[in-house]
Amino acid sequence: MQSQTTNIMIVGVGGQGTLLTSRIIAKVAVDMGHDVKVSEIHGMAQRGGSVVSQVRFGEKIYSPIIKKGDADIILAFEKLEAARWLDYLKKDGMILINNARVDPLPVMSGKAKYPEDIVDKIKQHVAKTREVNATDIAVACGNARAANVALVGVLSWAIGIPADKVENAIKELVPAKALDINLRAFNEGYKLFS
């Protein structure tokens, strides 16, 4: 049973667009006929705090939250958040890290330092660490704001779901006028490591 379940964590900073990402992936999983559960905590999301969404799908899902050490894939929109949630990753799991730095208050005020080598430290523990520069991909596609959809592309590749199924979900969930750029960003993300 466990082996048939896919556990995905999407982590970042409030306002980075993690919610849209989890919504797209969850919709694809539903369309593919899986049982699906998604967990998010609202409230602090717009206020720059650390945010996490969890998507679980498979034949039968009970808990809406992922056990520590049980995530197949973590997608981190920000480097510090990758480190913060790393313990949720399975032993042979994959972590996708967007090469973005958002300074938290203790760093902005000089009380703490942003650890420059955080991705290297993660790499020491996790063989399947992949870095992504989603903003560069999105800018190349026409708009920096499509960065989160580029990350949807990378994540879809990592999960191994067909691109066309995700494209359909993006068409439903992304406003029509931004669709072309977003679809391009998605495909660039999807191709990045494949």
Place this chain on the structure above:
Amino acid sequence: MKRLMIGNEAIARGAYEAGATVATAYPGTPSTEIVTKFSTYDNVYAEWAPNEKVALEVAAGASIGGARTLVTMKHVGVNVAADPLYTFSYTGVNGGLVIVSADDPGMHSSQNEQDNRGYGKFAKLPVIEPSDSLEAKDFTKLAFDISEKFDTPVMLRITTRLAHSQTLVEEGECLELGIKDYKKDAPKYVMLPGYARGRHVEVEKRMLGLKEFAETTDLNRIEWGDKSLGIITSGVVYQYVKEVLPHVSVLKLGMVNPLPEKLIRSFAQEVDKLIVIEELEPVIEDQIKAWGIKVEGKEHFSLIGEYSPELIEERIAGIQLNPGYGLDKQIPGRPPLMCPGCPHRGVFYTLRKMKLTVMGDIGCYTLGALSPLEGMDACICMGASIGTALGMEKARGEEFAGKLVAVIGDSTFVHSGITALIDVVYNQGTSTVLILDNDTTAMTGHQDHPATGVTITRQETRKLDIEAMVRAIGINNIRVVDPLNLKELETALKEELGRREPSVIIAKRPCALLHKTPIKERFYVDEEKCKGCKLCLKVGCTGIYFIDDDKKAAINPNTCVSCGLCPQVCTFDAIKVVEG
């Protein structure tokens, strides 16, 4: 077709399918989305009430009037509504009434983690507890039937994890019940002592009937597995148990008050060991112990916080928690912050600078208590700022009151600050009250309220004039200031604190997220002038920062919204407008 719904949407859908036509609430995380969703359905009435007590009274009236009615609130909101709740329990209903209590184990967004299942026992109500969105919808429908069958309000108790998790739900048909007849029945609805005595007898009869019902309802079910261990559980914790202990026997309770004694006894007899797993209070465990049944529970689990699958695995199956890599302990935290451009920021900067004692209240501005603003001394509950300020003044004298302010938001003031302000005038306090009017209920996601002049369905309505109301209460000293103009704010505070009579300062500016204004000018830091004093960091904004060992401040153009606050704080005029 099945689709994903958060628990809150599923409850709204369940009420709609059950034929509910009235819904009312005061916003409160994690309950807010229920009535927001309900307001989008056809042929229903939905409203934001000024507070939970009024919401429950509106709901009681709608129910007596014959409509199936939904009323929702966060756990602490039930405290506000407790007065009508206890007595509406006596009168019972006409149209079915379901009250949703959204509890917050772990305090994701609350000031305490009280367990509202306790209300079931004390207010003599059936309490229903779903474990996912599908049950949230189905149990809500069933709750309306139970309400009418047993002539009682029904509490649907949920937790944050259920409210905000999405699971698959199949939408059903909507009942078209219309509203029931209304017949005057004073002995049932007028709670004079003489009539209430009669109703208390009915309440106790009803509880016996509900106890019988609990034995046979599908809300409670046994899932047999290995009989060496039996788990009794409810709510989302049931899902954690099924996840990590798939082979044990489980008694899943969908109705947690009253409890099914016979069912629990028979389950207990069949299993070698019985454990109750419930977040927060040992509500189920204590009752089972009172019946003399051998059971374990809180010796394995804490009274504090939210549970998780790995916690249950560790405590019951003895599997050690994954130690992890420990990188999370080496990195800085990321506390939530006021948004760039937030009108509250300058207020707390000024209060701290003036070294005032600040009685705070509930809203985004409670973040003003945190570093680096640290501009709050106390915050208890909705509306408490004004009463606590008056009490502190009466304890410590008028001189102390010259350095004391109450700070309260517009929505919170309407919720429960008004009566305390009346107390200030009546009992001749000299309090200075700062109303932070950002034209919305921001913390819960921008809901309207009486002083925004807009209803839940975005209809214009008569706008409550806070200034006129404060004047009518008897406050003679009222000023309206712009909280982004620090000099104006500080002057107003100094003058009003100097008076030996009560004052209200209304700091008026819309929430920065609500009315985004186009950025006309950009700021930069003049490195010649910046002395590196870090005074600008005291405002705690993501728009201005020092990088590591740099000696100068810098503006982050990606987050700065040019609100103009930090240039006012800088004593060296180092933050300037970009020309051209």
